[in-house]
Amino acid sequence: MLNSIKLKIGQSIRNKKLNVFGLFFLIAFLILVVTKLSENYVETIPLSIEYKNLPETNVITLDSIPKVNVTVSTHGFNLFSYYFYDKTYILDFENSTDLKDNTYLWVAEKGRYAIKEQFGNSVEIVSVKPDTLVFPFGKLSSKKVPIILKSKINFRSGYDVLNEIVLVPDSVKVIGAEEEISEIEFIETKPFDLSDVKTNINTLVDLEFVNTSKHLKLSEEKTRIKAEVDKFTEGTFKIPITILNKPNKKDVNFFPKYITVSYYISLKDYKHVTPNDFKIECDYNEVLKSGNPYFTPKLIVNSSKVKSAKMKQNKVEYIIIK
Structure with a gap:
């Protein structure tokens, strides 16, 4: 038991020494940080650009708005604070640019005061790059x-x-x-x-x-x-063929005399469509031009209720009887 008590006392002393060491290390680190932040540094800070007072009738046509790189001289405390604030420069088109043709020109010297005002009096502006920005507009x-x-x-x-x-x-x-x-x-x-x-x-x-x-x-x-979506069905009719532009003093015999037409229609309109809503025509003038030994029938649908329609046959044979 005596050995156990000695062991615990020894551990307690060592822990206290470690705690004291850690405290002094932290104090030394903080002093070092404060010393470093108190020194002056030169640093370049990129600023994104937002703008105001652009006339409502104009629009900037750049694909991306450029950034401004501002090199400043100040102590570390100020630089450290900029990492926690919005790094944006508000460009005033009314007061900070010149108009030339279809472009706005921003010159760093002219905008320097606004940048200085944004950073504060404790910061020295060393340079602003680029020194000129061009904003084309339409x-x-x-x-x-x-x-x-x-x-x-x-x-x-x-x-x-x-x-x-x-x-x-x-x-x-x-x-x-x-x-x-x-x-x-x-x-x-x-x-x-x-x-x-x-x-x-x-x-x-x-x-x-x-x-x-x-x-x-x-x-x-x-x-x-x-x-508007509805249930659809398919129907069929046999439609007679009409021959257009028959030759004078000649008879045209053709086969078949009817062609079956299938059509697609909504169920509610099915009863409202009749064979009279369809025509099939063959034009004799067309075979004279093409020289084909057959007619190419054309289907005419006279009802807006029919969604689609097609013929079961696309050729009509014929002979001329003198």
Whole structure:
């Protein structure tokens, strides 16, 4: 037991020595830091540029705004504080630039006072690089362009869109410099995919604008996709063939006399379509021009209710009887 007590006393003494050493080490480190921060340093600080007082009718056409590198001389405490503050220079177009043709010119000497004011009196501005910045600009203009739907819509078997897919709005104004918007012919939506659709579509989709200049704006950021979806079915009719431009004093015998037409239509409109809504015509003048020994029939659909239609046969044989 006596040995155990001696061991604990020894550990306690060693721990106290370590704690005292650690305390003196920390004090020495802090003194060193304070001493270093009290000295003067020359350091280059990059400043991002934001601007104000740009006329509303103008837009800067640079792809990216340049930075300004400001070399300063000051003690370490000031430099240390800059690592925790926003390093941004606010460029005032009204008071800090000169207008020349279609560009704004910023000269470092002219903007030096504003930079000095931003850093404070305890900081000496050694240099500002670059010493000149050029900001080309264009006059704001607008152009109306159509919206193109990028979509993959798959309907459940037996279902389809009743009329057509509608975009509201179907066009958008592009606002920006005239030389930039002149190259834009349309704006696409972001990809819009649906599968197994059997109900009406009515939803908003964002417009895709990532591939254009960031200086351009759109009058709308979204468009609404609307479509009436219904159950569809297929029907068939036998439609008689009509011969156009028959030759005088000659008879045209042709076969077949009827062609079966299959059509695709919504279930609710199925009863409203009759054979009279379809025509099949063959033009004798066309075979005279082509020299073909057969007619190429043309299908004419006179009903807007029919989604699609096709003939089961695309040739009509004929002979001329004198």
